Amino acid sequence: MTSPHNLEGKHALVTGASSGLGRQFALTLAQAGAKVTVAARRTERLEALAAEIAAFDGRALPVRMDVTDVASIQEAIHVAETELGPLDILVNNSGVSAQCRAENVTEEDFDYVMDTNGKGAFFVAQAVGQSMIRHGQGGKIINIASVAASRVLKQSVTYCMSKAAVAHMTRALADEWGRYKIQVNCLNPGYIVTELNRDYWETESGKRLTSKLPGRRVGNPADLDGALLLLAGAGSDFMTGSVIAVDDGMTAQGF
Ligand SMILES: NC(=O)c1ccc[n+]([C@@H]2O[C@H](COP(=O)([O-])OP(=O)(O)OC[C@H]3O[C@@H](n4cnc5c(N)ncnc54)[C@H](OP(=O)(O)O)[C@@H]3O)[C@@H](O)[C@H]2O)c1
Numbered sequence: 526m527t528s529p530h531n532l533e534g535k536h537a538l539v540t541g542a543s544s545g546l547g548r549q550f551a552l553t554l555a556q557a558g559a560k561v562t563v564a565a566r567r568t569e570r571l572e573a574l575a576a577e578i579a580a581f582d583g584r585a586l587p588v589r590m591d592v593t594d595v596a597s598i599q600e601a602i603h604v605a606e607t608e609l610g611p612l613d614i615l616v617n618n619s620g621v622s623a624q625c626r627a628e629n630v631t632e633e634d635f636d637y638v639m640d641t642n643g644k645g646a647f648f649v650a651q652a653v654g655q656s657m658i659r660h661g662q663g664g665k666i667i668n669i670a671s672v673a674a675s676r677v678l679k680q681s682v683t684y685c686m687s688k689a690a691v692a693h694m695t696r697a698l699a700d701e702w703g704r705y706k707i708q709v710n711c712l713n714p715g716y717i718v719t720e721l722n723r724d725y726w727e728t729e730s731g732k733r734l735t736s737k738l739p740g741r742r743v744g745n746p747a748d749l750d751g752a753l754l755l756l757a758g759a760g761s762d763f764m765t766g767s768v769i770a771v772d773d774g775m776t777a778q779g780f
Pocket of ligand 1: 590717719
């Protein structure tokens with residue numbers, strides 16, 4: 526029996542692969558046998574990641590992509606598909622965060638978060654969805670939202686709004702693209718140590734917050750591997766429009 530986690534012959538695009546969760550997602554998909562296009566703006570980091578993947582005989586293609594620029598998204602996908610063939614899997618992961626009290630958020634602050642997390646996620650999904658529809662082989666779109674899509678994180682109104690938009694976008698795209706056998710699902714990670722937040726967890730405030738979490742710990746990027754492989758492989762062929770929390774109980778937490 527073939528493992529539902531076997532991704533041999535599949536081509537996956539991971540956005541935001543230059544650090545943190547995206548880097549881990551790319552390594553995990555490549556280890557499962559997928560060819561992986563790794564996209565972000567910091568191409569030197571993507572090249573180092575591609576070399577790391579090549580070292581275990583995986584195949585990875587680094588491409589520059591700025592998700593706030595629709596032309597850049599389209600160009601990167603064109604390069605990816607010319608080199609490695611039609612896309613089967615998208616991990617729509619690029620994102621930025623910002624902490625600010627609601628009364629102090631400027632238009633610039635708002636656009637910074639929404640342009641990347643909201644508009645960027647939509648136009649990446651759209652470009653990959655268009656390609657999957659054109660090729661007629663279906664596919665898997667995995668949007669990376671956050672626990673912030675379902676519950677409020679303090680002083681993060683724009684981030685919470687942007688991630689709630691990604692979760693609901695997932696349901697809307699699942700509804701429209703089911704007929705094309707494109708499964709669109711969403712992962713809501715809880716707190717995971719990455720460059721986005723590494724310094725914070727070392728502060729007194731970070732330690733206090735950790736002590737209040739249900740499991741009294743923050744996660745590591747590899748804690749998302751199981752859910753990622755489920756959503757990328759055949760095990761999720763009858764799942765679409767699902768928003769899955771992988772958060773060690775944060776969404777369920779009582780107070
Ligand atoms: N870490 C957590 O606790 C956590 C929890 C829940 C959800 N998330 C979500 O998981 C995703 C990854 O976060 P992370 O923790 O891994 O953060 P990270 O280490 O800061 O990585 C963010 C990634 O997004 C990319 N990115 C940012 N702006 C971009 C743009 N305009 N165009 C293309 N790529 C862009 C960055 O690449 P370049 O700068 O090289 O372009 C980087 O690779 C984000 O969507 C985040 O909201 C994280």
